[in-house]
Amino acid sequence: GQSLEQPSEVTAVEGAIVQINCTYQTSGFYGLSWYQQHDGGAPTFLSYNALDGLEETGRFSSFLSRSDSYGYLLLQELQMKDSASYFCAVGDNTDKLIFGTGTRLQVFP
Amino acid sequence: EPEVTQTPSHQVTQMGQEVILRCVPISNHLYFYWYRQILGQKVEFLVSFYNNEISEKSEIFDDQFSVERPDGSNFTLKIRSTKLEDSAMYFCASSELAGVETQYFGPGTRLLVL
Numbered sequence: 001g002q003s004l005e006q007p008s009e010v011t012a013v014e015g016a017i018v019q020i021n022c023t024y025q026t027s028g029f030y031g032l033s034w035y036q037q038h039d040g041g042a043p044t045f046l047s048y049n050a051l052d053g054l055e056e057t058g059r060f061s062s063f064l065s066r067s068d069s070y071g072y073l074l075l076q077e078l079q080m081k082d083s084a085s086y087f088c089a090v091g092d093n094t095d096k097l098i099f100g101t102g103t104r105l106q107v108f109p
Numbered sequence: 110e111p112e113v114t115q116t117p118s119h120q121v122t123q124m125g126q127e128v129i130l131r132c133v134p135i136s137n138h139l140y141f142y143w144y145r146q147i148l149g150q151k152v153e154f155l156v157s158f159y160n161n162e163i164s165e166k167s168e169i170f171d172d173q174f175s176v177e178r179p180d181g182s183n184f185t186l187k188i189r190s191t192k193l194e195d196s197a198m199y200f201c202a203s204s205e206l207a208g209v210e211t212q213y214f215g216p217g218t219r220l221l222v223l
Contacts, residue, residue: 035152035214042200042214043152087152094165095140095207096154 002026004088004100011106012078020073020103022088030091032064032071037102038084046073046086075105083107111135113215115201121221122191130186130218132201141184142202142212143176145169152200158184159207191222 004024012018022032031050035043049055049064049071061074075082085104089097114133122128134141143155156166158176175187184203188195198219202212 033211042216045211045213048211089152095142095157095159095204096165096167097144097152097212098154099152101151 002090002092002098004090004098006086006088006100006103008101009104009106011108013108014078014080016078017074017076018078018105020075020086020088020105022071022073022100024069024071024088024090024100026090026092026098028093029066029069030093032062033089033091033097034060034062034073035087035089035099036084037087043087078107080107080109111137113201113203113213115199115215115218117218118216119219119221121223124193124222125190128188128191128220130188130199130201130220132184132186132215133182134184134201134203135205135213136182138203138205138213140164140204140207141176141178142204143186144200144202144214145197146200146217147197155186155199188220191220193222196220196222 006022033048034046036046037043047062049062054063059076064071085102087102088100116131141158144152146152154167156170157164173189177185198217200217201215204212
């Protein structure tokens, strides 16, 4: 089967750094994406890793290790508006995205 | 900034009725997708569409589902005879290139089947 596992919930305070992990087991692998989803909203693309290493986009960074089937999303200088669900998603050599179980991030003042 | 749009935002229907969900992908995108998300669960792939035909579909996308690009701008998902378990948020997405690097999602249609 295909599975992507994430912690169900993470909490942090404003200004802190938080890391959301994702481990995957899929029949194929093309790349790992991260999406943010606020309650009632659409998934919004954050970042994409096709190769091992760290990709940085402003306050958000994403890491991939293909040999470990593992990646993470790092959020720095947390703000209240970062409270949302975060999904990792794998492209498995086709056009579709396979989404993870999602991590609910709560940022407290 | 261009965006994917979807109508209606909410749809309530009776079990057994047909529904059509509409999407307008980003204008220069060639690849189109439908996903669904049951409340509190993860996003699930339904179908991908390119060059006026389905390129891939999931197990969820059975004979009750169909997709169509009736003109140069719209992309529709039809559920022929809705079931209670079809209640979910349905997201349309589009991308300029094939693959998964960046798919842009619409705001979704919340479907409730009674």
